Amino acid sequence: xxxxxxxxxxxxxxxxxxxxxxxxxxxxxxxxxxxxxxxxxxxxxxxxxxxxxxxxxxxxxxxxxxxxxxxxxxxxxxxxxxxxxxx
Amino acid sequence: xxxxxxxxxxxxxxxxxxxxxxxxxxxxxxxxxxxxxxxxxxxxxxxxxxxxxxxxxxxxxxxxxxxxxxxxxxxxxxxxxxxxxxxxxxxxxxxxxxxxxxxxxxxxxxxxxxxxxxxxxxxxxxxxxxxxxxxxxxxxxxxxxxxxxxxxxxxxxxxxxxxxxxxxxxxxxxxxxxxxxxxxxxxxxxxxxxxxxxxxxxxxxxxxxxxxxxxxxxxxxxxxxxxxxxxxxxxxxxxxxxxxxxxxxxxxxxxxxxxxxxxxxxxxxxxxxxxxxxxxxxxxxxxxxxxxxxxxxxxxxxxxxxxxxxxxxxxxxxxxxxxxxxxxxxxxxxxxxxxxxxxxxxxxxxxxxxxxxxxxxxxxxxxxxxxxxxxxxxxxxxxxxxxxxxxxxxxxxxxxxxxxxxxxxxxxxxxxxxxxxxxxxxxxxxxxxxxxxxxxxxxxxxxxxxxxxxxxxxxxxxxxxxxxxxxxxxxxxxxxxxxxxxxxxxxxxxxxxxxxxxxxxxxxxxxxxxxxxxxxxxxxxxxxxxxxxxxxxxxxxxxxxxxxxxxxxxxxxxxxxxxxxxxxxxxxxxxxxxxxxxxxxxxxxxxxxxxxxxxxxxxxxxxxxxxxxxxxxxxxxxxxxxxxxxxxxxxxxxxxxxxxxxxxxxxxxxxxxxxxxxxxxxxxxxxxxxxxxxxxxxxxxxxxxxxxxxxxxxxxxxxxxxxxxxxxxxx
Amino acid sequence: xxxxxxxxxxxxxxxxxxxxxxxxxxxxxxxxxxxxxxxxxxxxxxxxx
Numbered sequence: 001x002x003x004x005x006x007x008x009x010x011x012x013x014x015x016x017x018x019x020x021x022x023x024x025x026x027x028x029x030x031x032x033x034x035x036x037x038x039x040x041x042x043x044x045x046x047x048x049x050x051x052x053x054x055x056x057x058x059x060x061x062x063x064x065x066x067x068x069x070x071x072x073x074x075x076x077x078x079x080x081x082x083x084x085x086x087x
Numbered sequence: 088x089x090x091x092x093x094x095x096x097x098x099x100x101x102x103x104x105x106x107x108x109x110x111x112x113x114x115x116x117x118x119x120x121x122x123x124x125x126x127x128x129x130x131x132x133x134x135x136x137x138x139x140x141x142x143x144x145x146x147x148x149x150x151x152x153x154x155x156x157x158x159x160x161x162x163x164x165x166x167x168x169x170x171x172x173x174x175x176x177x178x179x180x181x182x183x184x185x186x187x188x189x190x191x192x193x194x195x196x197x198x199x200x201x202x203x204x205x206x207x208x209x210x211x212x213x214x215x216x217x218x219x220x221x222x223x224x225x226x227x228x229x230x231x232x233x234x235x236x237x238x239x240x241x242x243x244x245x246x247x248x249x250x251x252x253x254x255x256x257x258x259x260x261x262x263x264x265x266x267x268x269x270x271x272x273x274x275x276x277x278x279x280x281x282x283x284x285x286x287x288x289x290x291x292x293x294x295x296x297x298x299x300x301x302x303x304x305x306x307x308x309x310x311x312x313x314x315x316x317x318x319x320x321x322x323x324x325x326x327x328x329x330x331x332x333x334x335x336x337x338x339x340x341x342x343x344x345x346x347x348x349x350x351x352x353x354x355x356x357x358x359x360x361x362x363x364x365x366x367x368x369x370x371x372x373x374x375x376x377x378x379x380x381x382x383x384x385x386x387x388x389x390x391x392x393x394x395x396x397x398x399x400x401x402x403x404x405x406x407x408x409x410x411x412x413x414x415x416x417x418x419x420x421x422x423x424x425x426x427x428x429x430x431x432x433x434x435x436x437x438x439x440x441x442x443x444x445x446x447x448x449x450x451x452x453x454x455x456x457x458x459x460x461x462x463x464x465x466x467x468x469x470x471x472x473x474x475x476x477x478x479x480x481x482x483x484x485x486x487x488x489x490x491x492x493x494x495x496x497x498x499x500x501x502x503x504x505x506x507x508x509x510x511x512x513x514x515x516x517x518x519x520x521x522x523x524x525x526x527x528x529x530x531x532x533x534x535x536x537x538x539x540x541x542x543x544x545x546x547x548x549x550x551x552x553x554x555x556x557x558x559x560x561x562x563x564x565x566x567x568x569x570x571x572x573x574x575x576x577x578x579x580x581x582x583x584x585x586x587x588x589x590x591x592x593x594x595x596x597x598x599x600x601x602x603x604x605x606x607x608x609x610x611x612x613x614x615x616x617x618x619x620x621x622x623x624x625x626x627x628x629x630x631x632x633x634x635x636x637x638x639x640x641x642x643x644x645x646x647x648x649x650x651x652x653x654x655x656x657x658x659x660x661x662x663x664x665x666x667x668x669x670x671x672x673x674x675x676x677x678x679x680x681x682x683x684x685x686x687x688x689x690x691x692x693x694x695x696x697x698x699x700x701x702x703x704x705x706x707x708x709x710x711x712x713x714x715x716x717x718x719x720x721x722x723x724x725x726x727x728x729x730x731x732x733x734x735x736x737x738x739x740x741x742x743x744x745x746x747x748x749x750x751x752x753x754x755x756x757x758x759x760x761x762x763x764x765x766x767x768x769x770x771x772x773x774x775x776x777x778x779x780x781x782x783x784x785x786x787x788x789x790x791x792x793x794x795x796x797x798x799x800x801x802x
Numbered sequence: 803x804x805x806x807x808x809x810x811x812x813x814x815x816x817x818x819x820x821x822x823x824x825x826x827x828x829x830x831x832x833x834x835x836x837x838x839x840x841x842x843x844x845x846x847x848x849x850x851x
Binding site for chain 2: 020021024026027028029030031042043045046047049052057058059062063
């Protein structure tokens with residue numbers, strides 16, 4: 001169980017929990033990032049921040065500080081589902 | 088009273104090609120107006136849906152959820168709810184979805200279903216879905232959603248457009264509504280509790296959408312709007328949320344959780360296949376967002392952008408200049424009988440407006456390139472790369488686009504700060520926007536560089552100085568923003584969630600259409616404001632006129648040649664005009680910057696609109712040259728200008744030091760009146776606008792003095 | 803007062819009057835909270851998020 005901010009580029013994981021009180025997390029949920037969803041840390045920006053994460057067929061930019069509240073279950077062999085609209 | 092026109096709203100997530108679809112549906116019959124009280128532009132157009140049914144199609148900005156995260160999104164929500172003053176609820180909604188990611192796009196549609204308005208769904212970018220091997224059963228989807236029309240389109244390719252027209256007609260005629268989801272029973276009763284309480288307290292039953300906003304959002308925007316501010320409001324909401332918790336949901340997460348669960352069921356079996364959206368994006372991003380290559384390419388692209396604007400525009404500019412000269416040559420003899428009118432028309436209007444119009448190509452190319460960058464999807468990557476730098480100043484990557492827009496014109500830059508949620512961060516960004524060298528300053532740099540830097544130091548230095556001037560603003564914007572956000576406003580770091588969309592080829596028609604709209608605005612500005620200002624400046628430079636001036640000069644200096652006499656007369660005429668007297672009076676303030684009174688006059692006259700300095704210099708130097716039929720280019724006139732008295736007598740006015748000082752002054756001084764007004768509006772008052780004005784103008788003066796004094800000693 | 807001067811005065815006067823009118827209108831609009839700028843608000847140079 002690690003915060004998303006500590007993932008390495010290329011690592012996959014499954015979202016365990018986030019913090020709905022935060023505006024950022026609410027926006028992520030509206031985009032479809034819900035507990036149980038698979039995601040992947042694609043890369044970090046050239047300056048280290050923000051992160052690019054992929055889930056549900058989209059890539060979203062997220063700051064390191066905001067990624068702290070997303071707890072992920074890291075699993076190297078859990079590929080991010082391509083959009084068949086059912087992750 | 089004529090019947091209200093049928094209006095249909097076009098909504099959807101960002102990056103779904105909605106605008107391309109809008110253009111395809113409305114052709115060129117579009118207009119841009121205003122929503123009263125807010126600064127989101129109202130983009131509407133006429134759409135012919137067959138059988139004589141003509142509707143007004145309104146293109147709303149893209150948004151992800153009705154739970155608005157910024158004032159911009161709030162306006163869209165308000166328009167859809169019909170709660171925006173002066174704008175009524177649309178008669179139907181067309182939701183544009185990205186066919187390659189239907190689930191996420193359906194979230195908004197599912198929220199919109201709660202509005203209980205006739206709805207139609209458009210699955211755009213179907214060509215890309217097809218390429219990915221995705222097969223979509225639109226019939227099944229339509230059934231599952233209660234019979235709403237579902238069409239596949241590729242707006243970019245122009246396919247499926249007539250199907251959309253038919254779908255709109257169907258939605259309006261048959262009033263097809265999208266099936267609403269069924270809330271879990273405790274959530275349902277929580278919603279009812281709120282409905283009943285509001286009805287009791289305010290006498291009006293709130294809409295379902297409003298109640299959901301109250302229950303699921305952490306802000307009180309909706310309750311305030313409904314006028315529900317009873318003392319027990321918070322307790323009632325809390326109680327309702329407890330009911331939601333009893334159902335097993337965190338109230339702030341309930342909405343997406345419940346909608347998505349519902350939507351997954353709806354979509355079961357609807358789509359088959361598909362190999363991933365990020366086909367091209369993943370590959371391109373590996374290069375464009377690479378840790379080393381990325382930033383290098385970014386800088387290269389930005390530099391290339393400005394270099395292209397400068398170089399590509401050179402020929403069209405020459406044509407326009409030639410046209411202006413030609414016009415002068417024709418008109419002057421025709422008005423020879425009325426010297427005053429002749430002067431007004433040739434030296435005033437044609438010279439003044441012409442000097443301004445000549446920069447149209449540069450503006451066009453700038454808007455074109457920025458439009459291409461945005462449509463292609465690269466802008467999001469730029470924001471991604473730059474965010475770290477921005478957050479250091481307390482801004483975020485979202486500030487990148489307002490600040491970049493500021494390079495074209497500060498006003499859209501200021502308006503686009505509305506997408507920044509935190510008011511303090513928005514203020515800081517808005518304060519920094521005017522530092523970005525707007526397209527109005529371009530003419531000044533271009534004129535100075537072409538007249539003085541280029542001929543003397545070569546095209547290499549010309550480009551360097553051009554780019555350098557744009558950086559001057561940036562150099563000062565950074566510490567300004569830093570001090571502002573860290574110490575004055577104490578801004579907290581900003582949330583930053585930005586989608587990195589698929590890359591796509593910008594559709595030429597759309598990009599050119601937007602460029603054309605901007606050009607039209609630029610031209611009408613020239614035709615109106617500049618025209619009027621030019622006339623007035625001409626008058627100030629022409630009157631009062633001493634008819635005996637020529638004789639008096641001749642009397643005091645009888646050895647002057649005819650030509651010299653004329654030139655001297657003209658110079659003297661200008662000097663004792665109202666403008667001349669005012670400029671001379673104020674000139675001592677600008678003397679340390681190396682400005683003579685004509686430059687001073689130009690600077691002062693351009694406070695309403697920065698480009699006016701070019702027109703003003705056009706007028707003051709043109710008049711000074713006399714009403715001869717052969718027109719002198721402003722450049723030559725300036726190159727030959729010399730100080731006539733004082734310690735610098737006989738040295739060129741436009742020395743390198745003065746030229747640089749002038750450009751630096753322009754780079755930093757407060758921008759046109761419209762910018763100040765917009766700044767006042769966006770910051771909710773004149774305080775910050777006034778601070779911006781004084782801060783920037785004083786800073787500009789100080790730096791101009793520094794530059795002049797330093798450079799003059801080095802050269 | 804010759805013919806020329808009349809035309810000139812008319813043109814200059816209208817220009818001045820028009821500008822003042824416009825400035826006043828903009829000030830009033832700004833007071834009411836409407837869009838005060840005219841340069842390119844139609845341009846969708848806005849971030850999509």
